[in-house]
Amino acid sequence: MKQLFAAALLSLVTLGTIKAQTPDLRRKISVSGTAETEVTPDIIYVSISLKEYFENGNNKKRVDISTLENQLYAAAQKAGIAKENLTISNLNSWTNTSGKKKNPDFLASRQYLLKVSDLNKLDQIISSIDSRGIQSTGIQSYDYSKMEQLKKELKIKALQAAKEKASYMVAALDGKLGDVLEIQDSGDSPVQPVLYRNYAMKAEAADTAGGDADLDFKKIKLSFTVNTVFEIK
Incomplete structure (x- = not known):
């Protein structure tokens, strides 16, 4: 019986080898x-950094970070951006206002993350904020739904x-x-x-450009x- 099984197995291996070589x-x-x-892209995450500034170089006329933040939230709301699509991206930025107590010339800044689906809305939001209070913006990520x-x-x-x-x-x-x-x-x-x-x-630079920067x-x-x-x- 064992010999018969071995012969059958050998036959199958041989046929397989011949087929493989054909x-x-x-x-x-x-x-x-x-x-x-x-x-x-219809899903775009944009980082926005706002920073306080002194009006006309006068260190007694500070534009506070809360003023700039209110401008940002109001502009986002006007553009139809849901509240949850605008968040603080850097928690440490909440504590940086304490620097003003130690140094009167300290300018606080905060970073935000904005989710938009339409670049026209982004342009609308940015143009509603005092350009002197915009430290920087940049694309964090993007996608297509x-x-x-x-x-x-x-x-x-x-x-x-x-x-x-x-x-x-x-x-x-x-x-x-x-x-x-x-x-x-x-x-x-x-x-x-x-x-x-x-x-x-x-x-x-904003004054030289005659307004807000263009989005490309x-x-x-x-x-x-x-x-x-x-x-x-």
Whole structure:
């Protein structure tokens, strides 16, 4: 019985080895397809840093951080930004006002994190705050709310592009495209960086510019490539 089992096992191994060594004589064509698009981010986290300043260089006429903060919250509310989308990003900034007690010339600052979906609203908010009280702003992160669905659609388009390419190349040689034998996803492409012009500007720079700084925001660019192998009939 043991000899019979061993013989059967050896037979299966031998057949498997012969099958593995049999060359694939099917005619094939390997092509790649690419699909890309650009979208405007609709989830944007912006850091905003406000800092006290003295009016006209007079250290007795301080514009307090609370005044600037009220301007920010009022502007956000007017722009339709939900209260929870504007938060303090640096808890230490709450205690920095104590420095004024030790040094009359100390200028307190606070950092905030603002979530917006429309850049026009961001521009509206920033322009409602005294530019001399804006120490800096910058993009913390950004995203697109329908990113996963968009990736799926692009990969399908890339696959369709590969099939179309294979079809006309095979047809040019009077052949006919067969079934797809292999599909290889190249993976998710990295999101291209968004360019942003920082609002960091001193009072004199704001006066020279004639007002608030301009926002320069580019779209997110996504590109996906799919490698395929088709049989040629």
